[in-house]
Amino acid sequence: MLKDSMLVQLGKGMFTTLRALFFEKKVTIQYPEQTRPVARRYRGRHVLNRYENGLEKCIGCSLCAAACPADAIFVESAENTDERRFSPGERYASTYEINMLRCIYCGFCEDACPTEAITLGEIYELSFTDRREAIFTKERLLLPVPTGGEPTPQVTEPGKFTRSVPAMQNPQD
Ligand code: SF4
Numbered sequence: 001m002l003k004d005s006m007l008v009q010l011g012k013g014m015f016t017t018l019r020a021l022f023f024e025k026k027v028t029i030q031y032p033e034q035t036r037p038v039a040r041r042y043r044g045r046h047v048l049n050r051y052e053n054g055l056e057k058c059i060g061c062s063l064c065a066a067a068c069p070a071d072a073i074f075v076e077s078a079e080n081t082d083e084r085r086f087s088p089g090e091r092y093a094s095t096y097e098i099n100m101l102r103c104i105y106c107g108f109c110e111d112a113c114p115t116e117a118i119t120l121g122e123i124y125e126l127s128f129t130d131r132r133e134a135i136f137t138k139e140r141l142l143l144p145v146p147t148g149g150e151p152t153p154q155v156t157e158p159g160k161f162t163r164s165v166p167a168m169q170n171p172q173d
């Protein structure tokens, strides 16, 4: 009697395993070859954005650093010239660093930025083997130059890029 019962239980267990193996939708993926899409509102690692012409959106104003509750951002700015222009307006970020060991992904930096230069993207692969690798410098954060744009610094037409913050558009347009 006991033997029969054990056989039944074993059969049930095997049936559950085989059903999961051959008939149920797989919940595991072959990471890192395959990656799972993130939710639309996911806040991952930051990126520094560029305009279509390749100029950097960051104007080195440090508002993101001031808004950061974790003191994770360090910005140093320098002057643009038309012969050596990184961003529209007077200044650009000559140094931009985020310490990812401090960041709590609150998004305050994104909200504070007047030019939408810093945004929290979809990147979630953030493993380090050294504390220094957790400091994301401007070079690591800046997105590549878009197709048709030019790398920075650029030589620009005098008087063309005097405005640091783009003119506000009517949100109802
Ligand atoms: S997401 Fe929050 S904690 Fe992280 S750098 Fe931005 S403001 Fe600081």
Ligand code: SF4
Pocket (backbone or CB within 6 Å): 057, 058, 059, 060, 061, 062, 063, 064, 065, 075, 093, 112, 113, 114, 115, 116, 117, 118
């Ligand atoms: S990312 Fe935005 S808020 Fe931060 S320094 Fe650059 S322009 Fe200013």
